Amino acid sequence: MTKIFSCANMIYLDQAATSHPKAEGVGEAMFFYINNVCANVNRSTYAPATDAAIHVLETRELLCELFGLEDPTHVIFTPGQTVSLNMVIKGFLKPGDHVLVSPLEHNGVMRPLTQLLEHGVSFDRIPLCGDDELDYSAAERLIRPNTKFMILTHASNISGVVFPLDKASEFSRAHNIALAIDAAQTAGHHPIDLKKTPVDALCIPSHKGLRGPGGIGALLLSPSFASKLDPLITGGTGSDSHTEIQPTYMPDRFESGTPNLAGIYGLYAALVQLKNGKVASRRARETVLLQQFISGLDQIDGIRQLGTRDLSRRVGVISIDCTAKMDNAEVADALSSKYSVLTRCGLHCAPNAHKTYGTFPQGTVRFSFNSSNTADEIDFALDALRKILK
Ligand SMILES: Cc1ncc(COP(=O)(O)O)c(C=O)c1O
The missing domain is CATH 3.90.1150.10 (Aspartate Aminotransferase, domain 1)
Structure with missing residues (x-):
């Protein structure tokens, strides 16, 4: 037994x-989808498929409300944090680009970056100073003409130290560098408001602080970053079926294949608990x-x-x-x-x-x-x- x-x-x-x-209701919502709805999205028009489509849209809207993003079409569902990070890193960087990271990054960031070393991408780690703070004066000195991207963990999964988003956002804007934040340890634990602290790509998992299920995550993109990001995965979207070319509009550009709908139902239930x-x-x-x-x-x-x-x-x-x-x-x-x-x-x-x-x-x-x-x-x-x- x-x-x-x-x-x-x-x-x-x-x-x-x-x-x-x-979170309360997560298991029930997933059970409900699997046992009662069980329809795909963007492919059919019968009632259960419409229910699924509404859930997907409302989950995007809840994520916008929670993180201060304006446009729900710029919320991309992914299979999780590691995939989100790979999509951002490999979809944005080109040979010759230089990246700044913190010294506390998770391998979810460092392994894709290290993989890109072979393709002519380079990176530097911004040192810490004082009481576990990022040394932005040192970061200034690390900037090169080809520095295109800064990727930071919002909070370390080792020490729990938070790198404040306002400083990171100001620095990236002042130097015209795109900014991606790995919010694996802060989403649901620490308020994040993209209206106050703009970030180009916010990567969030469902299964940690949001208390949703595993196997689903989201990428919240700024319009300018989205337009420069190449999709890592392409394929069927249920839209533009007359052509073999990937749609360029959001979110279809980055959402190919059947999504984890049970996961989205579960995440929806978790997000409802975080309102207000x-x-x-x-x-x-x-x-x-x-x-x-x-x-x-x-x-x-x-x-x-x-x-x-x-x-x-x-x-x-x-x-x-x-x-x-x-x-x-x-x-x-x-x-x-x-x-x-x-x-x-x-x-x-x-x-x-x-x-x-x-x-x-x-x-x-x-x-x-x-x-x-x-x-x-x-x-x-x-x-x-x-x-x-x-
Ligand atoms: C800071 C950080 N980034 C990325 C990840 C990867 O998340 P996942 O394994 O859910 O894809 C983790 C997981 O612990 C993490 O703590």
Whole structure:
């Protein structure tokens, strides 16, 4: 008989990997699509297909409302964050282009960029300065005549440090460089308003802070960037069927093939929960939990904490290095096997972030939470750590 493992009876502090539990109504919405609707979009005109089309459009509109984008046709559904990042990087860059990145990027950014090195694209990493800030003076010095693009993680998946969007947006506009933001760790955790801080490409996953399903993500594009971006994937769109040439209009230009409609129904349900300023209230709650956890860690010997202590520039991701006392993998294993506290250890797909923080190659134990976690869970995790490291 198959044994059923469930995160439900455990203390889930791995929200940076994927959220648990999903938002209310997500599972039901997906079930509803699969069992009742089950029709494609843009291809047929019968009632269930119309229901699917309305859901797709309304999901675009909810994303516009949440992130301050004007035009729903510039919301592109993708199979997830990694695909969004590849679409932006490989669709925009040409041989000879130069790119600026932060030193804390995830491999979702660094591997496509490294792949393009062979095709004549180059990049430089902007160093950090002061208290975990991006050094924009150094960035000025790194700019070359062929610098075309800046790609930044909005928040590090290692230290939780946030790179404020206003500074990134100002810098990119001042230097006429396109700006893409990897909002994997901030979408749904930290307010983002593209009206106030324009970004050319905002990449967001559904399954992390938005608490939607996996296998679906979105790319929110500025009109000028969209017009310069080549589609990475082309094919059937259900539109312009008289021609074998990819449509140039939005969103069809970037949305070929049948989308993950169950995923879009699930994401729709997750986004409904975020209406009316919910992200700000979730963030406030996460900051309280973060403060509680950091203060507790301060009382335990043998732990090195990564990242700024300025909580206005943090999301609920905390990495600790315990190697002064114990191997990090053993700590994470003891947390899950003895105390049912679920964390993640290792390098978290961001090797250069660990080199920057001096935690390469040993990595860290990463705790990550969202506003569905409780103060009791934080206390329990701290107590477990105290016992493991005593
Ligand atoms: C900062 C960052 N970027 C990109 C990704 C890739 O996301 P996904 O695996 O959902 O495609 C992650 C995943 O953890 C991440 O934390």
